[in-house]
Amino acid sequence: MVGDRGFDDNRFRGQLRQAKTKAVIPLKADRKEHISCDFAMYGWRHLIENFFSDLKQFRGIATRYDKTDCSFTAAIFLRAIQIALK
Secondary structure, eight states, rough: BOGGGGGGHHHHHHHHHHOOOOOOOHHHHHOOOOOOHHHHHHTTTTHHHHHHEEEEEHHHHHHTTSSSHHHHHHHHHHHHHHHHHH
């Protein structure tokens, strides 16, 4: 799970550990204990955020015009293909 400093919480990290999920979260400035963070993986976070930003630019997805979950999912897939082909 890649997150920003807002997710740096012992409870949240514990839940991720129980779910056997790797936490890639940089430390808050006031944290006393040191926990390692894979900054190479954290560097890819902006690409994911940019993808979702591009996805939300599509009006049909941002306002969810589709009536069924199936057609909404199809619209997301179509828009994702358009973004990938750019």
